[in-house]
Structures are given as structure tokens and as C-alpha cells.
Amino acid sequence: MSISIKSKIYRRGGILISIAILVVFGFARIPLESKTEDQLEKFGFRDWSPDISARDQLTQASFIGAIGGFRSLIASVYDLRAHEAFRNKDWASVERFRKITTSLQPRFAKHWDLAAWDMAWNAYAYYRSRSEFCEDDLERWQIEKIIMPNYLEKGLKFAKEGAAWTPESYLLPMVIGDIYSQKYTNPKLAAQWYFKSSQAEDAPTYIYRAYATQIARCEGMEKKAYEVVSGLYNDGKIRTLTIRRDMERLEDYFIDDLMRNNSLVELQKMLEQNPSDYLINAAIGRYHLTSDNDVKSAVEAYREILKNPKSPQFYRRQFGFVLAKNPDYQENAYQLLKKIYTNVPAIFRQKDVIELSNIEKHLNIPSNERVTKIDRYTKD
Numbered sequence: 001m002s003i004s005i006k007s008k009i010y011r012r013g014g015i016l017i018s019i020a021i022l023v024v025f026g027f028a029r030i031p032l033e034s035k036t037e038d039q040l041e042k043f044g045f046r047d048w049s050p051d052i053s054a055r056d057q058l059t060q061a062s063f064i065g066a067i068g069g070f071r072s073l074i075a076s077v078y079d080l081r082a083h084e085a086f087r088n089k090d091w092a093s094v095e096r097f098r099k100i101t102t103s104l105q106p107r108f109a110k111h112w113d114l115a116a117w118d119m120a121w122n123a124y125a126y127y128r129s130r131s132e133f134c135e136d137d138l139e140r141w142q143i144e145k146i147i148m149p150n151y152l153e154k155g156l157k158f159a160k161e162g163a164a165w166t167p168e169s170y171l172l173p174m175v176i177g178d179i180y181s182q183k184y185t186n187p188k189l190a191a192q193w194y195f196k197s198s199q200a201e202d203a204p205t206y207i208y209r210a211y212a213t214q215i216a217r218c219e220g221m222e223k224k225a226y227e228v229v230s231g232l233y234n235d236g237k238i239r240t241l242t243i244r245r246d247m248e249r250l251e252d253y254f255i256d257d258l259m260r261n262n263s264l265v266e267l268q269k270m271l272e273q274n275p276s277d278y279l280i281n282a283a284i285g286r287y288h289l290t291s292d293n294d295v296k297s298a299v300e301a302y303r304e305i306l307k308n309p310k311s312p313q314f315y316r317r318q319f320g321f322v323l324a325k326n327p328d329y330q331e332n333a334y335q336l337l338k339k340i341y342t343n344v345p346a347i348f349r350q351k352d353v354i355e356l357s358n359i360e361k362h363l364n365i366p367s368n369e370r371v372t373k374i375d376r377y378t379k380d
Helices: 003-042 052-057 060-087 091-104 109-132 137-165 171-183 187-198 205-215 222-235 241-261 264-273 278-290 295-307 314-324 327-343 350-362
Strands: none
Touching: 060 091, 060 109, 091 109, 091 137, 109 137, 109 171, 137 171, 171 187, 171 205, 187 205, 205 222, 205 241, 222 241, 241 264, 241 278, 241 314, 264 278, 278 295, 278 314, 295 314, 314 327, 314 350, 327 350
16 A cells, blocks of 8 residues: 555544544533533523524534534634634625624623624724715715615624623623614613613623713603713712713703793792702793893802702802803902813813803903913813
């Protein structure tokens, strides 16, 4: 027998032995994995079984490895293949390989997260960029109206299926909230999913703040939004700029509502019954400013607000601008506003900075001494 024939026989024999070892080892792991699966099912998880699409797409050897106890290894291989397809911008292959990895390890939240991200963000951004440089009107229409929405739906589908498989994790509900917030601009659905995510034991605190941000944008849910946002604001641990802005905007909503539904006399009677409710004082102050142009009475109403320890910090800024409406107190008002702006410029809205700049001009403050000379504010 020739050496070449012998070497072929040895190689084939080695391959057969290797496959036999893999299969035997794989089947040896089945009882252990079955026991684990039974325990997981006992605690509310579904049993694992690769779906038909995954079986069709796996090579024969890979599928044998998968059912023989090598799911995590095969999933890692296809995760790498998905990454390679991503680098080549082969989105159909990315989707196909992500389906395999999620089918092989459905309780591994990160696989679902990557799949959703590749579809709803990476593929979506790729086609959005193509549409911006596309000169063919029909092709641009197809990209913007068919392809891009399709990839958003694919990403959302991955995330929702992943959330069903990993109910104990915050990750996939958060991803769904991100998609509804950032891609669909649907604050109501975003709020629902952020809240669901925030209730998981491993949820970071910023997810509840994201929930607060979204519910604060839901028309008709101002009462619930105020309950959530004011709870975060009054807690005082983390008062982000967004929380401050949402708190002020929601309080403005309730102040306007008080003014619309009550006369000045009725507001004053309400204040007698609820002297600690600074929102009533704010409604009275705003009434004097908008209805009878009584700046002095408005200033007194805002002074009462500042005496209330529960009133938010932004009323100091509002008081400064109300005070500035009286020419006799404009200099004092400017010094107050200047101090607030220097210490916490972020709480000044764009219209506030413009108004402060006008006060500086009216008082003939030298340009090199004006606090508004540097554009440090953020837009609404």
C-alpha cells in the first residue's frame, strides 16, 4: 500500500475518531443540560429547541455539535460570522447569523441585543446614509419607505422576542424602549417598556429616569408624569438637567390649568385653604402678570413661593425675572440672576438667556462684564 493511500486512511480515521469523541462527549453532556433545562423551565423559562430556520441554516456538523451539547461554542462561531458580515455590510447574512445565535442561546440576552442593534441601528443607519447620497428618486423612496422601516421592524422583533426569553433581565425591554424613543418617537410605548425594564432587579437607575423623561412627553398623562418626575426631583440624589426641565414644564402646565379654571378670587380662597401649595401662589403671581399687569402683587406672590421649603430651585430664577419687570428693582434683580447664572448656567433656558442679555443692555453693563457674553446655555 502506498504512503499516500495510508496517509489518507489515517486522516480519515482521525476525522472519524474526532467526530466520535465530539458526539460521545456531547451526548454525555445531554443529561446535565437536560437537568438544567428542567430547572429553568420550573422557574418560568421555556424549554430550548432550535427552530426550523436555525436547523436549515446550520451546517450538518454544526447542528450535530449543537444538539450534542456545544450550543455555546457554535453560537460563538456564528456570532463571529455575523460580525464579519457586518464589516462587509452584508445585512442579509448578519440577520441570518443573528437568528442562529439567538436560536442556539435564547436565554443569553446579549445575542438578542446585538441582533436588534444590527438591524434597528447599524443597517438602518447604513441605508439612511445611502438615501442621502442617492440620486435616483425611486431608489431613495424605496430605501426610506420600505427598506429602512423594514430593518426597524426586524430590530424590534428581535428585541421583543429576546424580552420574552429573558424576562428576568432589564436589557431587552430597555432596548425596545430605546427603539420606540429614538426611532419611532413614540413616548407612550417607550415609557411602557422603560418602566418594565426599570422593574428588573439588575436595572440601572438611569432607566427609571428614562421612563420619567418619556412619560413627561405623553399628552394626557401629565398627572402621572408629575408624580414620577417630582418624585425624582424631590429625592434629590440625581437632578439631571432633563429632570429639572421636565419638572418646571409640568408645573407650568398645572399653573396654567389653575389659571384657566379659576378666577383670582377663587385662587385666593384656595390658597387660604392650602397655604403650603406653592403652585397656587405661582398661579396668582402669573395671573397678576398676565391679566392686570400688577408687578408688585406678582413679586409678593413669588416671595411667598421662595419661603416654601418645598418649592423647586428654578423659582428663584423666575422670581429674578419677575422682579426685573419693576424698573426700581432691576439692578437688584440682575445681581440675583447673575449669581444664579454664574453658578448654574444650565438651568437657564434659551429665552431666559435672551431676556438676561436684554437686561444687561438696558442697564448698560459693559460688554466685558456681561455674563451672557459666552453662549453657555443649552437649547430647549
